[in-house]
Amino acid sequence: MLEGLVSPESLSLSYADMSVPERLKWLQQHQQQEVLSLSSNDSPDLLQILQFHGSNNDELLQSTFSHFQMVGSGFGTNYNMGFGHSHEAMDGYISRTSSCQIHSPDTMGVMLKNSEENRAISLKNKRKSEVKTREEEKTEKKIKVEAETESNISNKEASSDTSKETSKGASQIQKLDYIHVRARRGEATDRHSLAERARREKISKKMKYLQDLVPGCNTVTGKAGVLDEIINYVQSLQRQVEFLSMKLAVINPELELGVEDLSVKQFQAYFTNFPVVIASKPSVMVDVPLFPLDQQGSLNLSVSNPNQTSIDAPSESWETQSQSLFASVLR
Amino acid sequence: MERQIINKKKRVFSVEPNKIPPSEVFTRKYTSLLVPALKKLNMNKNSSQVNQLTVKHEVDMALALSAQEFAWSRFLLQKLSSSNNPTTTTSSSSSGIRIQERSGKEGGHEDGEIEEKLRELQKLLPGGEEMNVEEMLGEIGNYIKCLELQTIALKSIVQDTT
Numbered sequence: 140m141l142e143g144l145v146s147p148e149s150l151s152l153s154y155a156d157m158s159v160p161e162r163l164k165w166l167q168q169h170q171q172q173e174v175l176s177l178s179s180n181d182s183p184d185l186l187q188i189l190q191f192h193g194s195n196n197d198e199l200l201q202s203t204f205s206h207f208q209m210v211g212s213g214f215g216t217n218y219n220m221g222f223g224h225s226h227e228a229m230d231g232y233i234s235r236t237s238s239c240q241i242h243s244p245d246t247m248g249v250m251l252k253n254s255e256e257n258r259a260i261s262l263k264n265k266r267k268s269e270v271k272t273r274e275e276e277k278t279e280k281k282i283k284v285e286a287e288t289e290s291n292i293s294n295k296e297a298s299s300d301t302s303k304e305t306s307k308g309a310s311q312i313q314k315l316d317y318i319h320v321r322a323r324r325g326e327a328t329d330r331h332s333l334a335e336r337a338r339r340e341k342i343s344k345k346m347k348y349l350q351d352l353v354p355g356c357n358t359v360t361g362k363a364g365v366l367d368e369i370i371n372y373v374q375s376l377q378r379q380v381e382f383l384s385m386k387l388a389v390i391n392p393e394l395e396l397g398v399e400d401l402s403v404k405q406f407q408a409y410f411t412n413f414p415v416v417i418a419s420k421p422s423v424m425v426d427v428p429l430f431p432l433d434q435q436g437s438l439n440l441s442v443s444n445p446n447q448t449s450i451d452a453p454s455e456s457w458e459t460q461s462q463s464l465f466a467s468v469l470r
Numbered sequence: 471m472e473r474q475i476i477n478k479k480k481r482v483f484s485v486e487p488n489k490i491p492p493s494e495v496f497t498r499k500y501t502s503l504l505v506p507a508l509k510k511l512n513m514n515k516n517s518s519q520v521n522q523l524t525v526k527h528e529v530d531m532a533l534a535l536s537a538q539e540f541a542w543s544r545f546l547l548q549k550l551s552s553s554n555n556p557t558t559t560t561s562s563s564s565s566g567i568r569i570q571e572r573s574g575k576e577g578g579h580e581d582g583e584i585e586e587k588l589r590e591l592q593k594l595l596p597g598g599e600e601m602n603v604e605e606m607l608g609e610i611g612n613y614i615k616c617l618e619l620q621t622i623a624l625k626s627i628v629q630d631t632t
Contacts, residue, residue: 338604345607352611366587369610373594376617380529383624387508388525390631 493619499536500623504528508627529624537616542609545597 349369350356356368507528527550534546591606592598595613598606 341604342607345604345611349607349611349614352614362584363587366584366591369614370587370591370594373591373610373614373617376614376621377594379621380617380624381526383621383628384526384529385522386628387529387624388522390628 493615496536496616496619497623500532500620501627503535504532504623505627507532529620533616533620537612540609540612540616541601541605542596542598542613545600549596 346362346365350365353365353369353372355372356365359365359368508525511524511528530546531550534543534550537543588603588606591610592601595601595606595610598609601609
């Protein structure tokens, strides 16, 4: 056992095997390095430190990083604390690390027992393969209060896997540290951040879908702008409906409709003209004779519309989108 | 065999259920609901002019009934059935005010803005405030689609009578 060793080579020890004082020393050294490196904001510091760490012993590196997946949070917190309060972090970190180490064997068991085992495994796979997408994800999504430091760390990430792993753990923990400073155990954090990340992905997917749905959203970037557009669009649609129902109320006594005669083709023709109509004001909209509905069979598109050619493509996509929308919803 | 052929001919839409264009289904449902309702209104209120609110009520009711696979339609139905006086899905004036308020407070935290906007979107959707954000975003998508189709149907009805 390596527990008895008190030497400057403690760095080469596997993380879990170190006793608390060794770990303290190791952390001190690392923290100093981190504080320096992080404050300088230069090169991929994580990479440096980890390479330094790894250069000592590859075998130990492997085992260490297997622990990192569980205890990476600890390392991450180390980073986070390194930003500001090193002393407090040290003390807090020691207690955490001890608890982390205890929990690490449980983590695997818990994670395996959990029905979310697949997610855990996929998380590990994701960490190695999908880090880049996650980096993009981090820069894009900011619904939750994500500290700027997280993006800083993400920018500092080098292309190496190890740095990504730990930095991923770091950024995850950092985000959680922003919300809960204390509650950080390796496995629980991973699960929570896993769930949060899955949730954020879902939300961004839906946002993208809405962006395609609402006309004119493609140019706007950022969630706020898209949401703005969506809000305006929904409000304008509702106003239109109000206006039309008002009109309907006015002309209602003269209602003579052969609804059964409304063929599908006519509605489809409406669909193609729809985007243009939406863009214009309601009064103009109604006055434009889109096409006479009483004509069966023959479709008389008597619209003189300058934008007609340009809207064909989006209207087709709109149709297919509506189909896909309903199909996905009805599943 | 013959029966099958006859049955197939009688079908309006394609044989495979997947290929039924839901937008058409919705539009058909909507118009088939709304127009008889309006005619009924006409017949019941022979003398006086048709109240605009009742028309709006019928419009909203038709919307809710023809989109019953969506969550927001349930909320809309609740709203409509709970009040004798028909509630409007939106009042343009108040929403306009809301927009101004929102833009006036833009000095806030960026994430707070987004949350504000999400909340506002929730207010627009019937029942949106009782859903969580994910669900609401999904429902907004099909709500927009249904609103669009509703607008088309209403326009065609209005066109037909003028």
